[in-house]
């Protein structure tokens with residue numbers, strides 16, 4: 001899908017920079033251009049989903065399940081948590097994360113000096129500063145990241161050096177290259193590689209830290225003899241990658257590093273706020289999918305859209321969507337997981353809460369936390385999910401108690417960063 005934008009046909013991701021513009025009417029125009037593109041496609045997307053819904057429910061019934069939710073949990077080998085735990089997760093997010101997100105958004109509203117926070121006000125830097133330029137070339141990105149990992153842990157630094165030396169990093173964006181970023185494993189060689197499209201912005205640094213976490217997982221689990229022992233589920237794979245984002249964060253202002261100390265603090269504020277905003281989004285997408293397949297009304301397009309609006313209202317405080325009902329509905333049409341990878345999303349929430357625990361451990365005992373993190377990565381998929389998390393020094397968190405203490409930790413850190421800034 002493309003949109004006409006100032007005389008050019010642009011793919012939707014290329015409107016992202018305009019969503020971050022300090023010019024509010026420009027942001028609104030970009031937001032509406034993307035939403036309208038999906039609203040125009042409402043009929044085909046809805047029909048497509050209706051067919052998928054009916055087929056999925058039939059597949060589930062044929063396999064002896066009452067609905068597709070039960071089938072999907074079994075098909076994903078979710079032995080250690082079920083739909084009830086996910087429902088508890090949604091409730092815990094609502095009780096602990098939503099109020100914190102409300103405080104972040106109220107603060108954003110005040111900083112932007114607007115009467116109401118509209119959906120196009122969420123991407124702009126509330127201090128309206130120019131974006132930082134943490135590196136200028138792919139080579140510089142790799143070299144600076146190498147210094148960060150050396151400082152995180154000697155062995156991880158060595159592994160990243162191997163990736164540089166053996167040309168296992170394809171980092172820069174260039175014409176004809178596919179979009180996206182990921183880490184994959186060359187099992188015969190016993191090496192991971194990283195593919196991404198760096199353009200010189202802070203998001204690229206975060207992407208590389210994240211994918212490097214997956215790479216360290218690949219290095220560690222390669223020691224296992226059988227390929228199938230090395231395929232961890234997403235819940236632990238994303239713990240490896242998300243933890244690395246958090247563990248590396250204090251190292252971004254090293255000498256000749258990515259950022260100045262003030263830039264590092266700002267980037268850390270943004271990353272921590274983003275964690276809380278992502279958790280409410282994850283909960284709403286997961287709650288919506290559960291509703292679709294278990295309410296009995298998931299095949300009714302009007303009921304479905306209304307359920308989405310209700311769930312979003314539950315999880316998205318402060319933002320004013322008045323007069324933007326169709327735009328708000330179109331948000332679920334943009335969520336590709338709901339179409340292509342049903343029930344694949346809660347993993348990111350579980351892993352993010354695990355990563356926060358690894359980070360919490362590192363603040364009291366750096367060496368111990370790294371030791372636990374690295375030991376968990378060596379397990380591959382040879383033991384249960386709770387055991388892998390325990391080894392990493394974390395729990396699977398579905399309850400408001402543990403989630404609330406992690407949210408408080410993030411908010412305390414945000415407070416002290418703001419005082420320092």
Ligand SMILES: [Zn+2]
Pocket residue numbers: 210214237238241
């Ligand atoms: Zn990942």
